[in-house]
Amino acid sequence: MHVSAGSGQPPAGPDWVVELAWTGHRCIAYVDPTREPGKRVRLLSANAVSMTATYPELAEPLERHSPPRGMVLDGTVVARGEEHAPRARRLAKRSGLHRPSEAHIRSVPVDYQVCDLLWLDGHSTLDLPYRDRRALLDGLGFDTAPVWSTSPLPLSELDTMLRIAEAKGVDALHARHLGARYRPGGRSPLWVKVPVPRVRQVVVGGWTPTDVRRPDTIASLLLGIPDGAGGLRYVGRVGVTGEERRRLSVLVRRRRPLSPFSGTVPDDVARHAVWVAPELVGEVEFTGFAANGRLRLPRWLGLVDRAERLDPADLHGPAAASARWARPEPPSTDLTPPAEPQPEPDARGEPEPEPEPEAAPPPPRKAESPRRLEQHFVYNALNTIAALIRTDPMRARELLFGFADLSRAADQPGDSRTRLSTELDAVRGYLALEQARFGARLQVEIDVPQELHGLSVSPMALIDAVRAAVQRDIEPLPEGGLLKVTAVRVGAGAELHVRAGDRDPVVVTAVPLGATV
Incomplete structure (x- = not known):
């Protein structure tokens, strides 16, 4: 009924x-x-x-x-x-x-x-x-x-x-x-x-002809997205109109004998496929990803000008989670690390200079602070809280307070100092939001003795190290991982170690209030 x-x-x-x-x-x-x-x-x-x-x-x-x-x-x-x-x-x-x-x-x-x-x-x-x-x-x-x-x-x-x-x-x-x-x-x-339309960029890896006796005639395009390991993952095919076929005639000059896709392509598609060098990028509208990783109901929108293309790493990375680029539910082999952070503007609106390269990277690595929250993180955080308001209102309330702590930390001037206890509150707020998204994939251990909470750190320094570890070392893995924040007393101050998996820890220095860094 x-x-x-x-x-x-x-x-x-x-x-x-x-x-x-x-x-x-x-x-x-x-x-x-x-x-x-x-x-x-x-x-x-x-x-x-x-x-x-x-x-x-x-x-x-x-x-x-x-x-x-x-x-x-x-x-x-x-x-x-x-x-x-x-x-x-x-x-x-x-x-x-x-x-x-x-x-x-x-x-x-x-x-x-x-x-x-x-x-x-x-x-x-x-x-x-x-x-x-x-x-x-x-x-x-x-x-x-x-x-x-x-x-x-x-x-x-x-x-x-x-x-x-x-x-x-x-x-x-x-x-x-x-x-x-x-x-x-x-x-x-x-x-x-009502289907939810999505638009994203895809790479053209070949086509299937309208007539196998005339292989240069294009019936549908074979599409892929980078798989994060240097290859191209097949995500389906899309038909094109007569007018668009004429625009895509440039593909004929890019033919190659072997498939550019790193994984398998269905036999019924590969049987008569014409492969091309994966150089052209286009846009498709679709309604989601099927369980096998294929685009659902794709519609070809056209080629993308070189100036408007996403970086290849972003075709399946963090940029795909924005309002314009849809992130699929990837299979376990689809591991794409997030893009490296870009230099943030200083107070004059100009990028900070890149550090001079060193002969050998000195262990341990030092964390840098972006002094702001990324727009896509704010967007995802608010949507996570909104989704929990009905299902778990008390947890939504706690996440909202944690988001407020994180926002206050991001609003502090970069050359100021903040108590370690305040920074830890913001770290816990951030991790609670990410655990609401990732579920059991993100495990957290924070072991910082109470006697160190009165020390000071640069605003966002510890938060940025934690965020980088989550985005780089835990988010891309289907099984997730464990993030640890520990502290080691060093003289009157301390070193805070942020570690995910087997990587060397990122170190953030904490000093007594009023001390010179």
């Missing part, structure tokens, strides 16, 4: 709301507290297949929130992943287990995100308008994991929802009319699935 969303462009008018269309398993939850224990909750898929035994952790919170004569809910089971974004491959690890062990439940926790209410306390709600069903649903108090109600916003906030969806890797939105009744068994024109 369910109704499906149609597909199309966002509707218009004040009587519509939009929410994230989560990737997971559609689930109708039947709760009847009058039945014997163990049989009070039933979870059925859209095809009426039982999922009750697969997700046993959902039974208790559903039963606890149910009125005496039961309820029926419509929602989606999703894997709880980094940044609370949908992780289809994580969910597959649970969906195939009929009776998961406690270890499986802990390793792949799930959420049931409720979007509608079909029955409440002995009465059908199908004929109520959505606005009334929604009010009744919100009154049930599903505001903590693993069961919580979704958060629709007015259609006037569509741009905000699109930005959140892009940042979190969600492929579509659901637009629903506030006056719609729930009509099981078909698609409703008053419930529309």
Whole structure:
């Protein structure tokens, strides 16, 4: 018993709301507290297949929130992943287990995100308008994991929802009319699935011809992105129009005998492919990445002028996480280190001079302070906090306080000094935000004795060393890693060591307040 969303462009008018269309398993939850224990909750898929035994952790919170004569809910089971974004491959690890062990439940926790209410306390709600069903649903108090109600916003906030969806890797939105009744068994024109458009740069690695007897005729382009190890990862193909084929005739002069892609290309694609040197960069619009790493519904936008191209390292690095470049959910072999930081402007607005090269790098390396927060980090941090406001409001509050500590540290003049205790508060705020995004992939140990907290450090020096270690040595690894911050007393001051993995530590010097550095 369910109704499906149609597909199309966002509707218009004040009587519509939009929410994230989560990737997971559609689930109708039947709760009847009058039945014997163990049989009070039933979870059925859209095809009426039982999922009750697969997700046993959902039974208790559903039963606890149910009125005496039961309820029926419509929602989606999703894997709880980094940044609370949908992780289809994580969910597959649970969906195939009929009776998961406690270890499986802990390793792949799930959420049931409720979007509608079909029955409440002995009465059908199908004929109520959505606005009334929604009010009744919100009154049930599903505001903590693993069961919580979704958060629709007015259609006037569509741009905000699109930005959140892009940042979190969600492929579509659901637009629903506030006056719609729930009509099981078909698609409703008053419930529309709206794809989230994304645009990114890709490298052209070849083409498939319209006719194998005429290999110079281009039917579709074979696309790739750098894999972080000096190669090019195949991400799919895209068709081109007749006019665009004429513009792409320059590819003929770039033919080469072997594939430029570092991994495998599907046999049906490679069989008649014409390979080219990976020199031309274009833009595609798409709706996300499939589980196999391929672009979903790509549309070719054209070649990119050389002056507008991203650096090759950024085609799959931090720049891809901005509002314009979408980051895919990569396979475990897709490891791309972040781009090296650029010199920051000084007080006159001019870049600081590069240090003179030394004959040999002196151990240990010294940390430098950027004295500001990167825009994409601020964007991701605020979106992470926003996503937690409904699911875990206390944690969202703590992250907001930590973000405030971090912002205050970044606002201090670079030539000033700050107490180590203040800097450590900002470090903890930063790491809490990153742990909300990375989950168990980021482990943290901070061991700085209390007697050293009164020393002073340069503002952002320790934070910058920690951020660099996370971005360079932990974020690119599918399994993540452990970050350690320790302290060693040196005379009246101390050395703070920031270490991730097997790398040599970055050292930040702390001195007594008022002492000359």
